[in-house]
Amino acid sequence: MACMKLQKLQGYLEDVDIFENPKILLEQYHTSPEIAAQMIYLIAFNDDNIQDKCIADLGCGCGMLGIAACMMECGQCVGFDIDEDALAICRYNLEEKEIENMELVQCDVTKMELGTKWNEKFDTVIMNPPFGTKKNAGLDLLFLRQAIAMTTSTGAVYSLHKTSTRKHIEKVVRDSWELDITVVAELHFELPKKYMCHKKASVDIYVDLIKVTKPEKKRSKEKVTKKHLMSS
Numbered sequence: 001m002a003c004m005k006l007q008k009l010q011g012y013l014e015d016v017d018i019f020e021n022p023k024i025l026l027e028q029y030h031t032s033p034e035i036a037a038q039m040i041y042l043i044a045f046n047d048d049n050i051q052d053k054c055i056a057d058l059g060c061g062c063g064m065l066g067i068a069a070c071m072m073e074c075g076q077c078v079g080f081d082i083d084e085d086a087l088a089i090c091r092y093n094l095e096e097k098e099i100e101n102m103e104l105v106q107c108d109v110t111k112m113e114l115g116t117k118w119n120e121k122f123d124t125v126i127m128n129p130p131f132g133t134k135k136n137a138g139l140d141l142l143f144l145r146q147a148i149a150m151t152t153s154t155g156a157v158y159s160l161h162k163t164s165t166r167k168h169i170e171k172v173v174r175d176s177w178e179l180d181i182t183v184v185a186e187l188h189f190e191l192p193k194k195y196m197c198h199k200k201a202s203v204d205i206y207v208d209l210i211k212v213t214k215p216e217k218k219r220s221k222e223k224v225t226k227k228h229l230m231s232s
Contacts, residue, residue: 010037016093018062031064031128040068043158050074053123058109063090065126070099077102080109110142118150125151128160156213163206185209
């Protein structure tokens with residue numbers, strides 16, 4: 001088990017470069033070192049789903065979550081993002097931190113064809129997706145659906161979502177997708193003023209760290225199906 005303490009992990013993330021000119025259409029906000037450290041620490045020590053695991057960071061941006069996972073001794077991390085400028089910052093951060101076990105892929109993670117290439121490739125998916133506000137309504141669920149397709153049958157998705165959307169997300173995941181969902185932690189997210197349309201210096205948002213997994217019954221069905229296909 002990775003033994004880096006929470007405060008040390010957060011301190012290590014403090015000098016990770018972030019967006020200088022975030023793009024409002026992509027809802028680009030960096031994940032704070034505090035939130036990233038708490039999230040990855042909980043996943044690592046509560047569930048043992050970081051160390052030696054194959055990790056995907058969807059919408060990786062500047063790489064805060066992926067870098068945290070690498071520091072907690074993940075086996076391999078792949079960061080996915082649509083924005084080349086964000087990936088350039090991430091590459092710089094990886095070079096500065098001398099991290100060699102994280103690779104980057106530029107793509108639109110909401111496109112379903114991505115799920116075919118990377119289907120069931122990852123033990124754990126971590127992400128801080130766009131919250132899906134204004135013109136991007138529902139984007140958070142598109143990210144979540146894609147993340148689920150990319151995990152193994154025994155894998156887990158860990159994602160940050162506004163607490164105010166908890167009931168809606170739980171209903172979709174449990175009732176429509178028939179998956180298990182757990183609120184792992186409630187965290188405080190401070191969004192600083194980044195765009196011209198923002199009137200306040202910062203806005204406090206409460207977010208849930210959720211965990212989504214396939215129920216045991218669904219996993220068993222998948223195993224039977226795969227066994228049948230191999231014998232036919």
